[in-house]
Amino acid sequence: MSAASVHHTPVSHLERVEAPGSMLTKTAAKALAVLRIGTGFVFLWAFLDKTFGLGYATPSAKAWINGGSPTKGFLSSVDVGPLQSAFHAMAGTWWANWLFMLGMLGVGLALIAGIGLRIAAASGALIMAMMWLAEFPIAQHTAAGAASGSTNPFADYHLVYAVVLVVLAAAYAGHTWGLGRLWAKLPFVQRNRWLI
Numbered sequence: 001m002s003a004a005s006v007h008h009t010p011v012s013h014l015e016r017v018e019a020p021g022s023m024l025t026k027t028a029a030k031a032l033a034v035l036r037i038g039t040g041f042v043f044l045w046a047f048l049d050k051t052f053g054l055g056y057a058t059p060s061a062k063a064w065i066n067g068g069s070p071t072k073g074f075l076s077s078v079d080v081g082p083l084q085s086a087f088h089a090m091a092g093t094w095w096a097n098w099l100f101m102l103g104m105l106g107v108g109l110a111l112i113a114g115i116g117l118r119i120a121a122a123s124g125a126l127i128m129a130m131m132w133l134a135e136f137p138i139a140q141h142t143a144a145g146a147a148s149g150s151t152n153p154f155a156d157y158h159l160v161y162a163v164v165l166v167v168l169a170a171a172y173a174g175h176t177w178g179l180g181r182l183w184a185k186l187p188f189v190q191r192n193r194w195l196i
Contacts, residue, residue, distance in 0.1 A: 033177040040111025047104040081136030114178015121169035125162040132158035
């Protein structure tokens, strides 16, 4: 093949990207790492406070280890939305307690460690969606007719957290200041890319 027969096509910026996430600047990658760890701590703290009753949202007497229920108080007080009776029925059940607490622990640890961000994003977004439905900010009034106290009918913090989780997973935020790169190289993760 002669040099004249080689056609050089300009490579676009997007085609030069060698690895997922390589378009991020180092500053952006560090900012996402801080966001990832901070968001992870939000989930992990909820688990710790509800488990041990650290005296912030959960007093010691209502701690899970002292027989309290992590879901009963919140779900039994739902007074808006189409799923009000369903949430009341779930409140305090063993399976709701365990699913909620395992979800908060799993999402928190995954985010802080920077591993399994796809699963953490899906699980955390589901938890946030359920909490959004329980608070149902679309409603201006409770079932009893009182003002609901909603300040925004759609974009409350539950949905913002859900979006943050998706962004963190999509940006491979676990690769900076986390174990994401090492995790992605593990053979079982290589065979099951959904674990990244």
